[in-house]
Amino acid sequence: MRSLSSLSNLSSHDFHSILDFSFYFKQKINKNGYLPQAEQVLQHQKLISLFFENSTRTLLSFKNAIELLGGQVDQFNLDSSSLKKGESFEDTISTFKALRYKGVIIRTGDQSLVREMAEMDILPFINAGSSCHAHPSQALLDLMSLQENNCGKNICIIGDIKHSRVAKSLFRLLPVFGFKIHLYSPNKWLDKDCQDFTIIQNKNELKEMDVLYCLRIQKERQEKDNMDSNWYFENYGITQKDLLPHQWIMHPGPINRMLDIHPNILELPNCLINNQVENGIFARMGILQWIYYEKNEFYSQSSQSAYC
Ligand code: CP
Numbered sequence: 001m002r003s004l005s006s007l008s009n010l011s012s013h014d015f016h017s018i019l020d021f022s023f024y025f026k027q028k029i030n031k032n033g034y035l036p037q038a039e040q041v042l043q044h045q046k047l048i049s050l051f052f053e054n055s056t057r058t059l060l061s062f063k064n065a066i067e068l069l070g071g072q073v074d075q076f077n078l079d080s081s082s083l084k085k086g087e088s089f090e091d092t093i094s095t096f097k098a099l100r101y102k103g104v105i106i107r108t109g110d111q112s113l114v115r116e117m118a119e120m121d122i123l124p125f126i127n128a129g130s131s132c133h134a135h136p137s138q139a140l141l142d143l144m145s146l147q148e149n150n151c152g153k154n155i156c157i158i159g160d161i162k163h164s165r166v167a168k169s170l171f172r173l174l175p176v177f178g179f180k181i182h183l184y185s186p187n188k189w190l191d192k193d194c195q196d197f198t199i200i201q202n203k204n205e206l207k208e209m210d211v212l213y214c215l216r217i218q219k220e221r222q223e224k225d226n227m228d229s230n231w232y233f234e235n236y237g238i239t240q241k242d243l244l245p246h247q248w249i250m251h252p253g254p255i256n257r258m259l260d261i262h263p264n265i266l267e268l269p270n271c272l273i274n275n276q277v278e279n280g281i282f283a284r285m286g287i288l289q290w291i292y293y294e295k296n297e298f299y300s301q302s303s304q305s306a307y308c
Contacts, residue, residue: 002291004126005118006134007172014290015140015176021293022144022286026279029068040070041292048096049105050076051128052113057253058128058137061280062105068281069288073105089113090120097122103291106130109221124291132163132221138252139169141283142213143177145272148279151248152210156182156200159215159236159260162189163222166252167215171197182209184236186227203235203242211248214238214260233259240264248272 007015028035037043047066051059059075066073078084083092093116096104106117107128114130117123129135146155155174161167161183171193174181183190184200206212217232219225238249239262249261249271257263265271 001121001124003118003121003124004136004287004291005114006127007136007139007169008134012176015143015173018140018283018286018290019144019147020286021289022140022279022282023148025068025285025289026144026282029282035068035070037070040068041289042066042069042071042102045071045102045292046100047071047073047103047105048076048101049073049128050092050107051105052078052108052110053129055107055128057277057280058107061277062126062128062137062284064281065284065288069285071102074101089116093117093120093123126287126291129165131165132218133165133168135165135169135252137280137284137287138166139173140287141276141279142166142170142250142252143173144279144283145250145276146174146179146211147177149248149272149275151272153179154182154209155179155211155213156184156206156209157213157215158184158206158238160189160217161185161194161215162191163218164215168193170213186232186236206242207244207247209247211250212238212243213250215252216254216256216260229259237261238265240268243268246270250276253277 025035049059049062063073081092093104101123103124103126104117105126105128106113107130108114109131111131111133114127117125127134127136129138157167157170171181182198182200183194184206190199200206237258237260243249247270249265249268251261251273253273255261255273266273
């Protein structure tokens, strides 16, 4: 059974398969608006999204991806669920299986739940963001945007790296595709995972980059911090004066305007933020295809022939 708990145990071949599927779906859906039935690997299948943390982009793009692949998804309501009556996480997942769900999309601030799902190994699951640890589908959609816009290979990740699950997944994925990662952050937000990458000390050095990848400050994962917002924006926030015309801007969203980025940036043609959101649908279709195509119990010859 295949799942996507993080990118660390995937091979370069796996990454290329997911990307190939993702670009294939984007091209097909941009042309037709839908996927022919013979290629809908999730037809008559139901998945469930189990989100312990808030989301707009990830939750909705997985829903769109599942539906475009012919499936359906239920959103688990934590407040009205039996978890509130003391049911264990393990029993909840077993209940999903008994109810014939074919997979779980999970977002959680508790990394141990992702490990527990992997150990149970009774349903395919996709990690849709776990604590400060991993956000594999975000990194894959980011790679799609970098590739389709032919961005250069020097990318600087800016801001709260220590608490960013997006940064941790980008650390694993981008070097495989030849990107050189640089980091620009207050020292307190550089952790042991940063040691393999070049640290930028001065904002002026950002001019040497091809791509500026801004992060949101993850206030929900930090001890109370007295950091001055004006100081942060002055030193680490990106404004038009920090940018050269050829440089690309990315951000996983949601954005804190006037903290990590100036709103004028969003209007620039080289701002890829909406392109990233759009690619979220196709990258997640690619991931679902990678999980369910070939490897699963409802694999069919008709869907196989569509990709030969
Ligand atoms: N980038 C991202 O994970 O956004 P959401 O929290 O809106 O899903």
